[in-house]
Amino acid sequence: MSMINYASREINCKLVYYGPGLGGKTTNLEHIYGKVSPNTRGKMISLATETERTLFFDFLPVDLGTIRGFKTRFHLYTVPGQVYYNASRKLILKGVDGIVFVADSQIERMEANVESMQNLYDNMAEYGYDLTKIPFVIQYNKRDLPNAAPVKDLQASLNPGWPVEDATRQKQTPDPAHAGESLVEKVGGEWVGRAPYHEAVAVRGDGVFDTLKAVSKSVLKTLS
Amino acid sequence: MAGAASWSFNENDFKQIQTHLQAFLRDSNARCALLVDRNGQLVATVGDTPKFDPTAFASLTAADFSANDQLAKMIGEAEFASLVHQGEREGGGRGGRGGRAKGPARRGRGRN
Numbered sequence: 157m158s159m160i161n162y163a164s165r166e167i168n169c170k171l172v173y174y175g176p177g178l179g180g181k182t183t184n185l186e187h188i189y190g191k192v193s194p195n196t197r198g199k200m201i202s203l204a205t206e207t208e209r210t211l212f213f214d215f216l217p218v219d220l221g222t223i224r225g226f227k228t229r230f231h232l233y234t235v236p237g238q239v240y241y242n243a244s245r246k247l248i249l250k251g252v253d254g255i256v257f258v259a260d261s262q263i264e265r266m267e268a269n270v271e272s273m274q275n276l277y278d279n280m281a282e283y284g285y286d287l288t289k290i291p292f293v294i295q296y297n298k299r300d301l302p303n304a305a306p307v308k309d310l311q312a313s314l315n316p317g318w319p320v321e322d323a324t325r326q327k328q329t330p331d332p333a334h335a336g337e338s339l340v341e342k343v344g345g346e347w348v349g350r351a352p353y354h355e356a357v358a359v360r361g362d363g364v365f366d367t368l369k370a371v372s373k374s375v376l377k378t379l380s
Numbered sequence: 381m382a383g384a385a386s387w388s389f390n391e392n393d394f395k396q397i398q399t400h401l402q403a404f405l406r407d408s409n410a411r412c413a414l415l416v417d418r419n420g421q422l423v424a425t426v427g428d429t430p431k432f433d434p435t436a437f438a439s440l441t442a443a444d445f446s447a448n449d450q451l452a453k454m455i456g457e458a459e460f461a462s463l464v465h466q467g468e469r470e471g472g473g474r475g476g477r478g479g480r481a482k483g484p485a486r487r488g489r490g491r492n
Contacts, residue, residue, distance in 0.1 A: 157387065157419050157421075158386035158387075158418075159386065159387060159417065159419075159421045160386060160387070160389075160390060161388070162389065162390040162391060162394075163389070163390065163391045163393075163395075164394075168421045169389055170420075170421075198433060198435045198436060199435075199436045201436050201439065203443075212443060213443065215436065215439045215440075217435050227415035230422070231435075243450060247443065247446040247447065248443075248449065250418065250419060250446065251417075251419030251420075253386075254407070314396065317383075326442075338409035379386060
């Protein structure tokens with residue numbers, strides 16, 4: 157739930173990085189923390205177990221510039237990926253403005269990715285949020301590993317598309333990040349929409365800011 | 381609802397919030413009061429300027445509050461109406477208001 161403070165001319169938004177355990181959600185935040193100037197970021201808070209697995213969440217506030225005189229501050233959260241932490245995962249989704257799903261590209265983690273995506277749909281539905289209507293970006297992480305599945309297989313499993321019923325959105329929409337691909341297109345007579353996706357190697361920082369930029373832009377668009 | 385709605389307030393709303401928070405600060409005899417929404421956004425601060433990071437504090441407060449809310453439900457309570465933390469030098473009490481917002485009040489030693 158974004159908060160617009162006309163008194164201090166600030167817009168505060170909440171972004172959540174979701175996905176299976178050990179997929180790279182915390183690594184995304186750590187990279188952002190390391191690259192953003194200390195003047196434009198707050199303190200990074202990690203509620204982790206002794207083995208440094210996220211227990212409750214990681215939190216990082218980042219200022220992403222000014223829009224029409226309003227300072228935009230994004231609160232970045234990760235959730236714990238491990239299946240048994242669903243209670244805390246659900247709590248963190250409360251009031252979310254945009255979601256990044258960090259998928260682990262390794263073939264062996266395909267099942268974990270699908271399970272986590274289903275869990276995201278279920279938890280969002282319980283709050284009455286529709287994942288197909290809020291800013292949502294998928295990141296295929298660990299693209300450098302030899303056992304990474306092809307992107308088209310990941311897309312088929314995790315981002316197969318949903319029916320677009322809103323007539324105003326039923327138009328061919330090219331994917332700005334991937335030439336020749338579309339975010340909304342007609343498939344077999346039906347209009348289908350897909351979430352934008354980005355490939356990443358979060359440990360090296362590749363694709364981390366592309367993903368953040370895509371989701372934050374989408375959130376700001378919903379506010380304008 | 382497609383997603384979370386956004387909410388906004390203008391200069392006058394903000395002044396009213398601060399007036400109420402100032403009154404709360406006086407009544408509670410605390411040094412500083414923070415108003416935080418359920419999602420962890422800091423809405424307003426009155427009293428002494430906090431020496432800690434108020435943004436991080438707000439986020440952790442909301443998380444702690446939500447976790448305690450769930451713990452209350454697990455043992456059959458509708459909610460824990462207030463929570464008190466007491467350290468060696470600093471302490472604080474927190475209370476939910478109308479299920480929507482809460483005000484952590486920070487108190488000095490011996491004033492709780």
